[in-house]
Amino acid sequence: MEPTDVIEATEAALTDTETEELVEEELLVEEISIDGMCGVY
Amino acid sequence: MVLSPVKQSGLGDQMKAGLDAPICLTWELTYACNLQCVHCLSSSGRRDPGELNTEQCEAVINELARMQVFYINIGGGEPTIRPDFWHLVDYAVSHDVGVKFSTNGSRIDAAVARHLAESDYVDVQISIDGADAATNDHVRGEGSFATAIEAMEHLQVANFGEFKISVVMTRHNIPQIEEFKALADHYGAQLRLTRFRPSGRGADSWHELHPTDAQQVELYHWLLGHPEVLTGDSFFHLSALGEPLPGLNLCGAGRVVCLIDPLGDVYACPFVLHDDFKAGSVLDGGGFQHVWQQSDLFAELRQPQSAGACASCGQFDACQGGCMAAKFFTGIPLDGPDPECVLGFGADLVAAADANARPAVGKDHSRTRVSLGKKP
Amino acid sequence: MPFNLDAPYRLHDQVSLRPEPFGALAYHYGNRRLNFLRAPELVTLVRSLSDHDSVRAALAASKIEERRWPSFEKALASLAESDVLVAP
Numbered sequence: 001m002e003p004t005d006v007i008e009a010t011e012a013a014l015t016d017t018e019t020e021e022l023v024e025e026e027l028l029v030e031e032i033s034i035d036g037m038c039g040v041y
Numbered sequence: 042m043v044l045s046p047v048k049q050s051g052l053g054d055q056m057k058a059g060l061d062a063p064i065c066l067t068w069e070l071t072y073a074c075n076l077q078c079v080h081c082l083s084s085s086g087r088r089d090p091g092e093l094n095t096e097q098c099e100a101v102i103n104e105l106a107r108m109q110v111f112y113i114n115i116g117g118g119e120p121t122i123r124p125d126f127w128h129l130v131d132y133a134v135s136h137d138v139g140v141k142f143s144t145n146g147s148r149i150d151a152a153v154a155r156h157l158a159e160s161d162y163v164d165v166q167i168s169i170d171g172a173d174a175a176t177n178d179h180v181r182g183e184g185s186f187a188t189a190i191e192a193m194e195h196l197q198v199a200n201f202g203e204f205k206i207s208v209v210m211t212r213h214n215i216p217q218i219e220e221f222k223a224l225a226d227h228y229g230a231q232l233r234l235t236r237f238r239p240s241g242r243g244a245d246s247w248h249e250l251h252p253t254d255a256q257q258v259e260l261y262h263w264l265l266g267h268p269e270v271l272t273g274d275s276f277f278h279l280s281a282l283g284e285p286l287p288g289l290n291l292c293g294a295g296r297v298v299c300l301i302d303p304l305g306d307v308y309a310c311p312f313v314l315h316d317d318f319k320a321g322s323v324l325d326g327g328g329f330q331h332v333w334q335q336s337d338l339f340a341e342l343r344q345p346q347s348a349g350a351c352a353s354c355g356q357f358d359a360c361q362g363g364c365m366a367a368k369f370f371t372g373i374p375l376d377g378p379d380p381e382c383v384l385g386f387g388a389d390l391v392a393a394a395d396a397n398a399r400p401a402v403g404k405d406h407s408r409t410r411v412s413l414g415k416k417p
Numbered sequence: 418m419p420f421n422l423d424a425p426y427r428l429h430d431q432v433s434l435r436p437e438p439f440g441a442l443a444y445h446y447g448n449r450r451l452n453f454l455r456a457p458e459l460v461t462l463v464r465s466l467s468d469h470d471s472v473r474a475a476l477a478a479s480k481i482e483e484r485r486w487p488s489f490e491k492a493l494a495s496l497a498e499s500d501v502l503v504a505p
Contacts, residue, residue: 111433
């Protein structure tokens with residue numbers, strides 16, 4: 001599928017919610033570094 | 042680190058509320074140590090007769106594996122002088138529990154280095170506290186720098202890859218910060234800088250050795266300029282100086298991590314080896330899991346913490362009131378500023394705190410309590 | 418390799434996926450990277466990927482509302498960048 005199809009699909013998803021609020025982007029993955037914490041090991 | 046958008050509950054908030062299992066934990070395997078570092082956080086030296094035996098350690102590892110704890114940070118004392126140390130490392134790895142261990146390097150010879158290089162699940166951290174023998178040995182004892190360097194040489198020859206070099210930052214070694222970086226670069230190692238806290242024997246020398254206000258600012262800016270240098274979220278109290286440092290910037294004690302001591306006692310973190318911060322024991326009926334999930338202490342730590350005396354300070358969100366271990370062992374209130382508060386709100390409290398009222402070290406396994414002596 | 422919605426993916430062998438109340442933690446033993454998956458539906462989706470020929474197929478088979486798919490696609494791309502998701 002072409003990248004443009006993805007954009008169209010996203011836009012379609014947005015227009016489907018015309019009568020509702022704009023779809024908010026959710027941040028579903030977060031990478032963190034905890035490096036052992038408390039600075040010891 | 043990715044900061045979460047404001048509309049969503051912060052990742053930090055979820056971490057503060059606690060997890061079903063720690064992400065990792067520190068496990069001090071023994072109080073025995075061949076060194077007597079002046080500021081040892083665990084007051085190590087002599088083995089304790091009540092230390093968990095091999096079978097009991099294996100049972101803990103089994104539990105951690107079941108809980109899917111990702112890795113354990115093994116320390117001590119000097120963990121490699123426990124006769125069953127290598128067996129326990131292999132045991133953990135074969136049960137899918139990663140191992141990162143901290144050592145002064147005295148048992149890392151060529152053969153050991155080669156063996157370590159073969160395992161993908163074992164990481165090594167060599168401790169030094171100076172970039173040259175004079176500065177290092179002043180704190181860690183004569184010959185300790187040479188021992189550490191030799192271990193690094195063996196790891197390099199064995200193609201271990203990226204081991205860690207860990208330094209506790211003090212008034213004497215902050216000026217050597219660039220040399221530490223150069224040393225790490227020379228060995229292809231990752232540099233780790235950690236905070237000096239008045240814990241264990243550290244209480245004896247904290248007032249002389251902790252960084253000056255100017256040094257804290259210097260350190261903060263240097264860390265901002267070197268995001269590749271690890272800190273284990275050790276310096277989140279410095280984030281009140283401006284842009285937050287990389288990392289979670291919160292205290293993970295009892296929420297994300299905890300400590301198991303050589304006797305199987307569970308504490309909130311390695312810097313609070315004191316009854317007030319003891320959550321239970323792995324030898325209790327429900328094992329480690331029950332302590333982690335049900336102990337009163339951890340439940341309390343997982344409650345939202347009040348800002349207390351810091352409520353009116355605009356920086357509280359950035360610094361969270363600092364480190365509870367630092368406050369506890371300098372004898373100042375836990376719901377108030379850190380003793381090294383970068384805005385200076387802790388200094389008066391520390392000065393006013395009654396030296397005789399400071400909490401005493403919980404367990405002292407020191408062979409000797411060596412005084413610091415003259416500056417190197 | 419850029420993330421491809423029409424390609425199949427699976428969880429990397431060296432990743433430990435641990436359920437939590439908010440979703441899951443994913444720790445990669447090879448590169449030591451730690452990721453938070455902040456929705457239980459995302460965890461289910463990730464686990465289902467190896468059963469489908471493409472990410473799109475997995476999304477279509479899931480119970481996730483279509484208007485949320487862009488966020489989930491971004492999440493999966495992020496996991497692929499961390500090497501948590503790889504080609505089968």
